[in-house]
Amino acid sequence: MAGKSSIFKQVGTLRIIWGIIVVLCVLMVFFADGDDSGWHVIPVYVAPVVVVLNIWGLFLDLLISWLFMSQKQAQERLRYRNIMVWDGVMVVLLFAFWGPFFASMFAGS
Numbered sequence: 001m002a003g004k005s006s007i008f009k010q011v012g013t014l015r016i017i018w019g020i021i022v023v024l025c026v027l028m029v030f031f032a033d034g035d036d037s038g039w040h041v042i043p044v045y046v047a048p049v050v051v052v053l054n055i056w057g058l059f060l061d062l063l064i065s066w067l068f069m070s071q072k073q074a075q076e077r078l079r080y081r082n083i084m085v086w087d088g089v090m091v092v093l094l095f096a097f098w099g100p101f102f103a104s105m106f107a108g109s
Contacts, residue, residue, distance in 0.1 A: 010079050011086045015061075018054070022090045024049050029097045048105075053096045055091060062087045 024051040035045045062084055069080035
């Protein structure tokens with residue numbers, strides 16, 4: 001089942017939606033230095049919170065996928081491995097784009 005289907009079919013609809021949310025968060029980092037009124041409230045205040053929640057959720061999903069992978073046979077192991085790669089790419093994207101924002105915030109600048 002998992003060997004011949006696309007990565008999108010393997011990871012499932014909810015993880016695809018989660019990936020879209022992560023991409024939207026990555027795009028919002030470019031507007032996070034704006035003023036804090038009007039629509040700029042979303043990238044300045046809401047997006048950083050969503051990023052932190054996504055990172056926690058992605059690490060939890062990585063852990064659960066690893067646990068499920070250890071109990072499955074070859075084809076299902078490949079599916080869970082692809083899910084772990086999917087989650088890992090999203091975590092790397094969030095850290096790569098939002099890392100400097102949080103580092104400057106924690107540095108006090």
